[in-house]
Amino acid sequence: MDDKSALIPVILSGGAGTRLWPVSRRAHPKPFMRLASGQTLAETTVERASRVASQGVTLTVTGRDYYFLTRDLYQQGAPETEHHFLLEPEGRNTAPAIAAAALWVESRFGEDACLLVQPADHLVRNVAAFEQAVTKAHALASEGWLTCLGIQPTHPETGFGYIRAGSAIEDRGLSIEAFVEKPDLETARRYVESGQYLWNAGMFCLRARTLLDAMAEHAPDILAGVRETWQASSTDQEPLELDSVRFARVRADSIDFAIMEKARKRAVVPVDCGWSDIGSWQAISELYETDALGNRVQGEGVLVDSRNTFVQGEKRLVAAVGVDNLVIVDTGDAVLVASRERAQEVKAVVDELTRQDHESAVFHRTVHRPWGRYTVLEDADDCKVKRLVVRPGGVLSLQRHEHRSEHWTVVGGTASVRVGDEEFDLGAGQTVQIPVGSLHRLENRGQVPVEIIEVQTGSYFGEDDIERLEDIYGRA
Amino acid sequence: MDDKSALIPVILSGGAGTRLWPVSRRAHPKPFMRLASGQTLAETTVERASRVASQGVTLTVTGRDYYFLTRDLYQQGAPETEHHFLLEPEGRNTAPAIAAAALWVESRFGEDACLLVQPADHLVRNVAAFEQAVTKAHALASEGWLTCLGIQPTHPETGFGYIRAGSAIEDRGLSIEAFVEKPDLETARRYVESGQYLWNAGMFCLRARTLLDAMAEHAPDILAGVRETWQASSTDQEPLELDSVRFARVRADSIDFAIMEKARKRAVVPVDCGWSDIGSWQAISELYETDALGNRVQGEGVLVDSRNTFVQGEKRLVAAVGVDNLVIVDTGDAVLVASRERAQEVKAVVDELTRQDHESAVFHRTVHRPWGRYTVLEDADDCKVKRLVVRPGGVLSLQRHEHRSEHWTVVGGTASVRVGDEEFDLGAGQTVQIPVGSLHRLENRGQVPVEIIEVQTGSYFGEDDIERLEDIYGRA
Known part of the structure; x- marks a missing residue:
């Protein structure tokens, strides 16, 4: 050697x-x-x-x-x-x-x-x-x-x-x-x-x-x-x-x-x-110990007279009654119920969703960005609501929107904000409005994450209505 | 006669x-x-x-x-x-x-x-x-x-x-x-x-x-x-x-x-x-026509090689792979997966949730009120976010909160608002802040529902932190 x-x-x-x-x-x-x-x-x-x-x-x-x-x-x-x-x-x-x-x-x-x-x-x-x-x-x-x-x-x-x-x-x-x-x-x-x-x-x-x-x-x-x-x-x-x-x-x-x-x-x-290789839900479930009935529950589950069933939940409650040999996986926007032996065939679901151009084939409600992440809380015709988490040092691009106003309420950390030509800091409980067409930027110069609830109002809320003028992550 | x-x-x-x-x-x-x-x-x-x-x-x-x-x-x-x-x-x-x-x-x-x-x-x-x-x-x-x-x-x-x-x-x-x-x-x-x-x-x-x-x-x-x-x-x-x-x-x-x-x-x-008597999910499912495989889907479902299965969803996607004879019911905060024949035993789940004093035994994320309804979009330690819908003629009680500020963004209709001693109207895209301890009231004097995103900030967001001073529905 x-x-x-x-x-x-x-x-x-x-x-x-x-x-x-x-x-x-x-x-x-x-x-x-x-x-x-x-x-x-x-x-x-x-x-x-x-x-x-x-x-x-x-x-x-x-x-x-x-x-x-x-x-x-x-x-x-x-x-x-x-x-x-x-x-x-x-x-x-x-x-x-x-x-x-x-x-x-x-x-x-x-x-x-x-x-x-x-x-x-x-x-x-x-x-x-x-x-x-x-x-x-x-x-x-x-x-x-x-x-x-x-x-x-x-x-x-x-x-x-x-x-x-x-x-x-x-x-x-x-x-x-x-x-x-x-x-x-x-x-x-x-x-x-x-x-x-x-x-x-x-x-x-x-x-x-x-x-x-x-x-x-x-x-x-x-x-x-x-x-x-x-x-x-x-x-x-x-x-x-x-x-x-x-x-x-x-x-x-x-x-x-x-x-x-x-x-x-x-x-x-x-x-x-x-x-x-963790190639299926079956393989994931095998990472956990079973209870006396062969069940494995990650997250919050209530199983009544059910056996050999694997539950993986996030925030929501999963209840099962009289079922056997299932995999139940719950996320913010979709739930999967599969027979254990057939769990790897979930690919067919993804194929169908891809064919339908369904968002849940690609995106989660939580989306990661170079500056942190956001979670969509509400996606309606009249508004979109997100929770933004900006990491310490994170800087959103200098941007503006053609079709929406944004309303930020800081719920944690200190946000350094630019709206138009004004720059200022906002702490928890403080808010700012960003009118349609206004240049704006959000930055976290602090040591803890900045958490913001963003309410978008207007007529169109697509991610493509972002005109980026400067971006430290090379996305402009 | x-x-x-x-x-x-x-x-x-x-x-x-x-x-x-x-x-x-x-x-x-x-x-x-x-x-x-x-x-x-x-x-x-x-x-x-x-x-x-x-x-x-x-x-x-x-x-x-x-x-x-x-x-x-x-x-x-x-x-x-x-x-x-x-x-x-x-x-x-x-x-x-x-x-x-x-x-x-x-x-x-x-x-x-x-x-x-x-x-x-x-x-x-x-x-x-x-x-x-x-x-x-x-x-x-x-x-x-x-x-x-x-x-x-x-x-x-x-x-x-x-x-x-x-x-x-x-x-x-x-x-x-x-x-x-x-x-x-x-x-x-x-x-x-x-x-x-x-x-x-x-x-x-x-x-x-x-x-x-x-x-x-x-x-x-x-x-x-x-x-x-x-x-x-x-x-x-x-x-x-x-x-x-x-x-x-x-x-x-x-x-x-x-x-x-x-x-x-x-x-x-x-x-x-x-x-x-619609006494079970089995009875509900029988109200619908089946497809060729015996499946019935209300809401958005993708079923792969599944049979005799009833799906009732709301906003989320329900996917099933290789399952037979199930009832799957999805709501904003909980999902039920039950064997069809055993569906009436869901009572045992409710008993267990009641024993745990679990909110999902009693409340939905959408709660009806005399003035309209609200839906909880986010319920976290640092904030609570709701969508409020106030019916035409609806009047929230004159109230104040000891532990939270509220931030309203109107996304539909015209809200008549009182904060402290000031009264004014807000239309779509407009916002108002209600500081901790401020008397406030929200009213819909218009002909269409008022839709508002409410962001609560502070330390405690329980429904019992409402001091009602006047209420047209007798709740003061």
């Missing part, structure tokens, strides 16, 4: 997570889901990644829409680590994302540095076991092996791809004989019984140079497209936004298909680390 | 309707439930009653909390009829309520006038058949028969009492042999097959004098207690509030037990009028 090779965790954070609707949505995907611990998956992932980050640096590949919230969550999950971001203008699957990450790592830490690639939205309960496996994988990667972490299967799962392992590579891992597609149940049973198969969890340890060489051999068009994108991007900016025109032309493909299935020097490190 | 005897519909409107939670609640019981037609049960009941009201008058016995909303709904359902109200300080079951109604009818229309008693929360789909039966029952009552309307049973129901009919009384009805308790299923089957039994639906036609005589004979204590209450009450006021001290002492009993089961000259008029 080359003790000097750097290890840079690369977190891939995309994906709509439609199987966890109504909590996971396009504008609020799975990494942002909060677990029973109170942490989001993004936080636990970055915390885990930071423990093995040899240079105190992580790199995350994600979309612009997710950047600000991800950065904030990382600040919670791993405040001591330096977090860098590559922003994809659109998702092109994992091969282009990892290729771009390899270019980034190579440019910062040299071609011998290794990438530890992992998805942002998986759960690892035994972090020590994970770290031990990473140490082995890092050693293999440093020697030029394209290395996977392979999960010891606990049951004949038909939802994952499998890795068939071969002979041992010293005490560090096994060679890979083949990657195999999602099997049917009988095949999966055979795989598990054989002891020769591991789950492919999308976690890789790859030396930058090895990966780029393998791409040049097996997917030269993808590598060329990503290099072209790289050259057209401002690669010294933070976050680094990949050039949208070039990146859109790159062929979308997974790292598995593009490289791993074709490459020669491949290794797998088996690991039993309490891993879950 | 005495063609001249008056017929006064008497509507009994009490009861918590816990079997229809979460829509029906103590503060918003079953008569206020809105059906698919858009009408409430209270409206359809008063409309039906008004068609047979010989004097253009109805009398409703209800509680003070339900008075204003009931009166408003009656104005919608039967605007041409004169509606009178007897307000019970507490429910004492049907015998005292009907006795008080008989005293009222006797005092206004003489002892020969007849009462047509019916619950406020039953459904009659064939009103013509109902009217024909009422004509017959009225004739019998005028001749001194204590008369029931008996529903032709459609199935062996175990949830109702039955009436065993005897010989015919000319072509107008049948004598009653016995009232029998709710049977078990086998007995119910026998009853239905025999053709001799009818459902007791709590609908009676009774001459005032006959009823009072029967009470004097069979329940003299109840009659004496109600007469004493009557004498202690201001019986010329409208609404007529029964004296609370005396009425509380009256023995609670049903008219069935107290009189009908014991009296001699009893008749029943069989009727097949599409009656339902």
Whole structure:
């Protein structure tokens, strides 16, 4: 093992997570889901990644829409680590994302540095076991092996791809004989019984140079497209936004298909680390202890003579009478009731909602913004009411609206407000009116969040009636 | 038949309707439930009653909390009829309520006038058949028969009492042999097959004098207690509030037990009028047509591979995946998921919520007031936000609050406002602040509803922090 090779965790954070609707949505995907611990998956992932980050640096590949919230969550999950971001203008699957990450790592830490690639939205309960496996994988990667972490299967799962392992590579891992597609149940049973198969969890340890060489051999068009994108991007900016025109032309493909299935020097490190891809409500429910009747209740639930039922609520009460084997998930604007075994088919609901162009396929009532977040309390023909929470240091864009007046009542913190040419501070219980067409800006110069109830009056309340004149987040 | 005897519909409107939670609640019981037609049960009941009201008058016995909303709904359902109200300080079951109604009818229309008693929360789909039966029952009552309307049973129901009919009384009805308790299923089957039994639906036609005589004979204590209450009450006021001290002492009993089961000259008029007591979500669901898979959806629902499932939503989306035979009822603050067959056991949920002193056992997020209604949009530690709707002519009490400031933004109509000693009008988009301790009043002198978003700031937002100095509805 080359003790000097750097290890840079690369977190891939995309994906709509439609199987966890109504909590996971396009504008609020799975990494942002909060677990029973109170942490989001993004936080636990970055915390885990930071423990093995040899240079105190992580790199995350994600979309612009997710950047600000991800950065904030990382600040919670791993405040001591330096977090860098590559922003994809659109998702092109994992091969282009990892290729771009390899270019980034190579440019910062040299071609011998290794990438530890992992998805942002998986759960690892035994972090020590994970770290031990990473140490082995890092050693293999440093020697030029394209290395996977392979999960010891606990049951004949038909939802994952499998890795068939071969002979041992010293005490560090096994060679890979083949990657195999999602099997049917009988095949999966055979795989598990054989002891020769591991789950492919999308976690890789790859030396930058090895990966780029393998791409040049097996997917030269993808590598060329990503290099072209790289050259057209401002690669010294933070976050680094990949050039949208070039990146859109790159062929979308997974790292598995593009490289791993074709490459020669491949290794797998088996690991039993309490891993879950949290791919369905069924999987979420299994994170909780059951009561005597097999029920699990997160939030406020009253269950009468009901069994094997998982309830996840937010603010509202969920009551069940005489039901069995259900998943009930309640959010501010939608409730899902599904048979446990069929819970992963919630994707069909999202497809239907997408077809209807239904807001609940994409947005929650709470929407995150670079400056904080807002929650829609009322959305009617004659008004819209929101609660705004502006983080310390948060600044809304200097803006105006053509079709609505706004009325702010501060309920917490001290808001620094500009309306027209006037600037002043407002504390709890104070109000201000912003007439149609008035330039205005809201800022939190204090140490605690500013909380505001905003009442919009007028004739049209769409988010597109915002003319931004200045914005510190680059949205003007 | 005495063609001249008056017929006064008497509507009994009490009861918590816990079997229809979460829509029906103590503060918003079953008569206020809105059906698919858009009408409430209270409206359809008063409309039906008004068609047979010989004097253009109805009398409703209800509680003070339900008075204003009931009166408003009656104005919608039967605007041409004169509606009178007897307000019970507490429910004492049907015998005292009907006795008080008989005293009222006797005092206004003489002892020969007849009462047509019916619950406020039953459904009659064939009103013509109902009217024909009422004509017959009225004739019998005028001749001194204590008369029931008996529903032709459609199935062996175990949830109702039955009436065993005897010989015919000319072509107008049948004598009653016995009232029998709710049977078990086998007995119910026998009853239905025999053709001799009818459902007791709590609908009676009774001459005032006959009823009072029967009470004097069979329940003299109840009659004496109600007469004493009557004498202690201001019986010329409208609404007529029964004296609370005396009425509380009256023995609670049903008219069935107290009189009908014991009296001699009893008749029943069989009727097949599409009656339902709407006693469960199962019964509600049967009011709707099913789709090809047996599903019924009121509101916004997306059902994937689900069968025999009833969905009733309000503003939120309800999604179901792979479920069968469920009732899903969604309201602003609670959702019920129940097995269809077990839906009536929702009472157990209400019992548990009552035990927990949970608000959702009693109140909805929308609360009706004499002046209109409000809906709670946000109820947090630092603020409370409501939408107020003030009807034309509605006047909130002159009031002040010790612990909160209020901030009103008018979003519709013209509000006449008093704050301190100042009075002024506000139109859409205008705002006013009401500091802690300031006297204030809100009034709608216009022709359209006044709609206001109220933001409360301060430290305590309970409904008991209202000091009322004047109130046109007698609440000061």
